[in-house]
Amino acid sequence: MSADSSPTPKHEVETFPAYEGRMHYIEGYTPVSLGAPHSSLERTATWAGMGFLLVGLVGIGMVLYGLATSLWGGDENSNFFMIAGAIVAVVICGGGLILINRGRQHYKKYRRETGRSH
Template sequence: MDGYVPSSFDSPHTSLTRVLTWLGAASILASLAFWGTIVFGLATKVYDQNDAADTFLVVGVVGALVFLFGGFFLVHLGRRDYKKYVKRTGRIH
């Protein structure tokens, strides 16, 4: 289509320019480090190679849950203007 310029990035209801959306996505990705800590804690507990296996497990589980659900919450907050726009206009895409 000649002259068509997609405007999803510069539209007033976009979630792409909201800081909360990006912080939420980064927090969800950062939770992966804690999932790795859980795996490490489980491996050290199974093979009895470290006395701190329980500490690794607790830190991993708490960190993973905080970062994961905190990230979901931040993404939800970052997309609230878009959800208001969809509700107001009835637009579906």
């Protein structure tokens, strides 16, 4: 028996070029959301931004409290609560939206490069 007639097939090593800063996947492969390097779910900025949006609800609650006490009486500081609540809501929710946008930048880059949307 010759050395070339081995029962196991010979496999050639196939390599794919790695481009720095560019998403590169094998054609036909769709990465899962959590395990992909472009995933927004693994970014701290995304989760911190969602936390900021939830905290921003405090400002909206302050506006509603100020509005209710202004309409039905009971508190002389209703204008303060409405103004302070609006400022808190805009600043904190705005910061949250900026953080979420920053956390999703890798996914947006992936969509631009591959044309995939999932």
